[in-house]
Amino acid sequence: xxxxxxxxxxLGGVFVNGxxxxxxxxxxxxxxxxxxxxxCDISRQLRVSHGCVSKILARYxxxxxxxxxxxxxxxxxxxxxxxxxxxxxxxxxxxxxxxxEIRDRLLxxxxxxxxxxxxxxxISRILRNKIGNLSQPGGSYDGGSSSCKQPAPxxxxxxxxxxxxxxxxxxxxxxxxxxxxxxAPVAAAHVSLPxxxxxxxxxxxxxxxxTFMEQSGALAGADGSTYPPKLxxxxxxxxTSFPASAQGINALDKSAVEADIKYPQxxxxxxxxxxxxxxxxxxxxxxxxxxxxxxxxxxSPAHHxxxxxxxxAHHHGPGVAVHGGELASSASFKxxxxxxxxxxxxxxxxxxAAADSLPGIHGLPVPxxxx
DNA sequence: AGCGTGACGGTTGAC
DNA sequence: TCGTCAACCGTCACG
Numbered sequence: 001x002x003x004x005x006x007x008x009x010x011l012g013g014v015f016v017n018g019x020x021x022x023x024x025x026x027x028x029x030x031x032x033x034x035x036x037x038x039x040c041d042i043s044r045q046l047r048v049s050h051g052c053v054s055k056i057l058a059r060y061x062x063x064x065x066x067x068x069x070x071x072x073x074x075x076x077x078x079x080x081x082x083x084x085x086x087x088x089x090x091x092x093x094x095x096x097x098x099x100x101e102i103r104d105r106l107l108x109x110x111x112x113x114x115x116x117x118x119x120x121x122x123i124s125r126i127l128r129n130k131i132g133n134l135s136q137p138g139g140s141y142d143g144g145s146s147s148c149k150q151p152a153p154x155x156x157x158x159x160x161x162x163x164x165x166x167x168x169x170x171x172x173x174x175x176x177x178x179x180x181x182x183x184a185p186v187a188a189a190h191v192s193l194p195x196x197x198x199x200x201x202x203x204x205x206x207x208x209x210x211t212f213m214e215q216s217g218a219l220a221g222a223d224g225s226t227y228p229p230k231l232x233x234x235x236x237x238x239x240t241s242f243p244a245s246a247q248g249i250n251a252l253d254k255s256a257v258e259a260d261i262k263y264p265q266x267x268x269x270x271x272x273x274x275x276x277x278x279x280x281x282x283x284x285x286x287x288x289x290x291x292x293x294x295x296x297x298x299x300s301p302a303h304h305x306x307x308x309x310x311x312x313a314h315h316h317g318p319g320v321a322v323h324g325g326e327l328a329s330s331a332s333f334k335x336x337x338x339x340x341x342x343x344x345x346x347x348x349x350x351x352x353a354a355a356d357s358l359p360g361i362h363g364l365p366v367p368x369x370x371x
Numbered sequence: 372a373g374c375g376t377g378a379c380g381g382t383t384g385a386c
Numbered sequence: 387t388c389g390t391c392a393a394c395c396g397t398c399a400c401g
Binding site for chain 1: 391398399
């Protein structure tokens with residue numbers, strides 16, 4: 001299983017094609033940027049392509065979240081039982097009604113809004129397939145009672161609640177799938193950085209990173225001349241090498257990390273730190289959230305984490321503060337608006353998920369003081 | 372040199 | 387259960 005299968009980019013960094021970078025790395029990118037470090041330097045230091053750095057920072061600026069968008073899945077269905085029911089009613093009331101008229105009525109009656117109203121073709125399909133013969137009213141379809149507006153439960157979430165980040169990380173918490181991983185720890189994620197966080201905090205975090213990197217030899221400091229070892233190496237490193245930072249880091253990530261790494265079965269033992277590094281190693285599995293990466297912590301999908309706390313925040317008090325809740329929060333941070341706009345809607349992000357998972361999130365405290 | 376952007380190949384997950 | 391589809395991902399290369 002596990003082997004990591006990652007690929008190495010031109011900068012020597014490890015990445016998994018198709019999968020998001022570990023939250024920790026994402027977080028780092030944002031932190032470094034907030035410290036005034038240029039994107040190109042961030043790219044080199046973290047060994048992440050500049051395009052990616054640019055993208056993550058742009059997203060962060062736009063949404064306030066460092067979390068990746070929701071991957072996979074389908075848009076929420078608009079043809080909920082309730083909608084079908086209304087369509088049926090309209091059809092029954094006026095057998096000659098056109099699909100476009102039904103569509104207009106759904107909007108007019110408030111059954112649907114412009115965002116979730118079925119297309120004319122969908123309505124036609126419903127008429128043809130589900131309603132077919134009006135004669136059978138009772139239909140089974142209905143279902144519901146509720147309105148369509150919020151389509152079903154899920155639907156409510158816009159597809160993208162993403163921003164919330166369903167991902168493994170946090171939200172996932174939501175329980176969504178991720179959790180399943182089980183073991184995985186998920187870290188929590190809080191990934192979002194509050195924009196406000198004081199840099200000071202950040203710094204520390206950063207330092208953390210740095211530290212460990214430095215130790216490992218990786219980053220060389222400012223000059224950057226030296227970059228961290230390749231991720232590839234990291235793994236090794238991590239485990240073994242990082243003790244030092246461990247503490248700090250550990251705290252942070254440790255857990256998370258571990259999780260990441262092992263996620264599935266987190267061995268309790270591992271030292272945390274290491275994990276930290278490992279990160280990139282994308283852990284083993286495929287599991288995404290899993291990247292062990294440094295950030296793993298952040299990432300981790302797991303719920304547990306959340307509960308536990310955030311890695312980052314913990315001890316250090318780093319700026320990051322990622323409180324557990326954050327995950328969601330991240331999303332929250334930003335304005336829904338955007339989401340709405342962009343992503344599709346955002347309205348309810350997380351819908352349940354987020355909420356569930358993160359209880360605190362909303363409230364999200366902010367970090368600023370994390371500690 | 373630095374950065375934005377889009378193509379590309381890839382993964383994911385709802386349907 | 388499996389294939390499809392559409393979303394996202396990060397890298398790379400170009401301007």
